[in-house]
Amino acid sequence: MQLTEVFKNYSVIGFSGARSPAGLLPPSALSSAAAAVPSGARVVVGCQRGVDAFFRQCFPKAEVFAVASGRWGSGKGAYAARSIACVDAVAIAGGLWVSFPASECPPGLLPSPKSSKCFSGGGSGTWASLAYALGCGIACLVYSPFGVPAGWGLESVPSYPGWFSSSPDASQQLSLF
Structure with a gap:
């Protein structure tokens, strides 16, 4: 998959x-995203194992938000505050938020620009971060083998099973490949 566009x-x-993506997220989804990051781009990521660790390894100069x-x-609470700060850093820069959840979205979680509504103990920091990013109006790209919740403004990317985008431009660009 080419995500460079x-x-x-x-x-x-x-x-x-996810902290434990093995078996749920294909390595090709993570590798494709890493390969698409433009040279010189600023990468921000958390401090956990799993997906965070994968991208820290790919980008040794990444800005790591470490609890x-x-x-x-x-x-x-420190993990939630760290995740909020990481999303805020992307929002301030007008960047792209890329998520790889390895579970279904917790019931009742909805996108919101109020971090307290997203990080309310629902059990998934990945979904909470995505809900907050979407609520803040950040462009988002998501790889989810479980699909995404209805009403979140995420559309499947044509010809790319498992990928969803909040940006119509991203879906159109990817469908050109």
Whole structure:
């Protein structure tokens, strides 16, 4: 899959995803996204294992939002605060948010520009981050083997099973390949 036509429009790209993607997310989806990041783009990512670790390995100069820094406090709340800060960094730069959830969206979670509505203990930081990114109006690209919730403004990308986009331009560009 060639995603370069979507990614080339962004100088900041944030990644988020499951801590345990093995068996649920094909390595080709992650590799395709990594290969599409333009040279010189600023990459932002969290500190967890799984998808975060994959992109940290691909981009050694990535800006890592690490809970261990103490910048966002401690405990479970620190992970939510870290994720909010990571999404905010992409929003401020007008970047692209790319998500790789490995579970279905928790019931009741909806996109919102209010982080407290997205990070309310639903159990999936990946979906919460995506809900917050969509609520903030960030362009989003999602690979989800489970589909996406109705009403989130995400459209399947023609000819690319499992990929969804919040941007009609991204869907049109990908369908050209």
